[in-house]
Amino acid sequence: MEPIIKIEGLNKQFSSSKGLFSRKKTYVNAVQDFSLDIYEGEILGLIGESGSGKTTLARVLLGLTRSTGGSLKIGGAQMVGAGKAEIKKARENFAVVFQDPASNLNPRQTVESSIIRPLIIRGMSKEKAREKAKQALSSVQLDESYLESYPHQLSGGQQQRIAIARALVMEPKVMILDEPTSALDISVQAQILNLLLKLQKEYNLTYVIITHDLNVIRYVSDRIAVMYMGRLVEYGTIDDVLEHPLHPYTDILIHSVPVSDPDNRGGEKRKFPGEPGDVPEDPAACRLAKRCPHVTERCLKETPPLKEVTPGHFAECFLV
């Protein structure tokens, strides 16, 4: 099967000047040498801690920021180095839902005008757009009366439903969900997650869910990609990655999540020495080398290759 998104060796580098007038520039590799295929109809969970580059990757996928190298094919069309028109066309396949539902919506616009605006921009008539907005609202289980509300009149969960409805009217193939439930309460989170799963089945959508919540990922995704310091360190099915983690970082991450069961208190814990942001100065070294409990001489000199350990389960570590 041809992947809907094919990412190969993607890089995104940010540069910043070292001081106001200095010409010397420092570079940060937000996403480094990232390769991954995403297939139609799957839910891919992208997990990593703050600064691991997961949101930057999403922004590159959406065409909101340009990559600085590598290859990104969407539906077979090359995006790196493509013209504005092509990127715009590819973008029609995408929709996005962000973390904070309040900042997602324009506070001065009614729900209706927020939803129909992109349709009208695409040249749809107002009546038809209204009809579509109504449909979208019913598919996120809200009744029509909400069309006239303003965002501040809605609860966080309702706002997030509106954001999802607005993404749906564009009939996207791929939805990028950037921390879709982390601003919500537990009971509301459950509602939204179940809704997202239902919609995915109904419309055969492809989801890329970005989150730092392992429990959410386990519940919704088919495959998981783990990012650390801009690199994809491990990916595979949820069973593979969560039950048999290969990369030391994945192992630490899984064992850092507090388990909601007091009987298993103080269960297996992993020490994660060092501080966030401790990376070797040598850009060729493994990004985890300074904090890895299993570090070897070799890790400090070269980056391990991404290796397929069992079919479909990849990890970037010399030890596997």
Added chain:
Amino acid sequence: MSDTILRVEHLSVDYKIKAGWLSAVNDVSFSIDRGKVLALVGESGCGKSTVAHTIMRLSIDHNERIGGNIFFEDRDLTKISEAEMEKVRGKHIGMIFQNPLDSLNPVYRSGTQVAEALRLDGMSKREARERVIQLYRDVQIPNPEERIEAFPHELSGGMRQRVMIAMMLARHPQLLIADEPTTALDVTVEAQVLNIMKEMCDKENASVLLITHNFGIVAEIADRIGIMYAGELVEEGEVHEIFRNPVHPYSQALLAALPKIKKSEGTIRTIEGTVPRILEKKPECRFANRCPYADETCRCSSPEAKFIEDGHMVRCHKR
């Protein structure tokens, strides 16, 4: 000396708003024993932070009405003067908040701010510096001699929260109120900060009132758990007991809404409806409009707190 460090009795807090009095906390009673951790859990707006702030008397203005008593080591905190309360805060009860950047002054070095607390107790500058370095070492901040010179913005989120813990522990409080202490942190950092907090409290035999919405953290470090809904404590008990055998319909629904499974294994439960805003205290169960078991009794009389067994409180007509 009694074993109970904090006893809250029939605490209620109402805020004055345009439309009348908003009942934020209603008839909440609980106690914390020495060296124990009580976690107050609930969704946003359930009043858990209001309870914490009221104990510390952090929200006093003319917009609220407070009822009930708060006994800290047999002293009623609702009765003492502001000057006396000033002495309790920090010295006897320490507090940390969710966002350490809001609690630290951006223009002072982090070490100076920790030392300030010690200097209040009459410690000399040099002594205070030594003690701060020791405290930084205790909360596992690397290179403490350098880090005390760092400004808050130069520290990472986890490091800042550790500075807050150091600051709070500097004066050996017997009770520690932690309001969502790790919510803003990454999981690996969260685990680290929680461990440090737990270790330090064990060492000092300090009690903790932990406010959180994360059941994982509760399961990990709490001895007892209180579940709040719409301003009321609906269930309170020993942590294993509540996780194994939640009795209140809201506690049951909340625990069932945690995503613990894979989608291939089933669907997690949701709670339909929304939390009511209680403007007028009516005789009714506040959960009645969302409760699957609600009947006439629930809609026309408020359930009283009752003990179904030793140390397991529930507020429900049906139990």
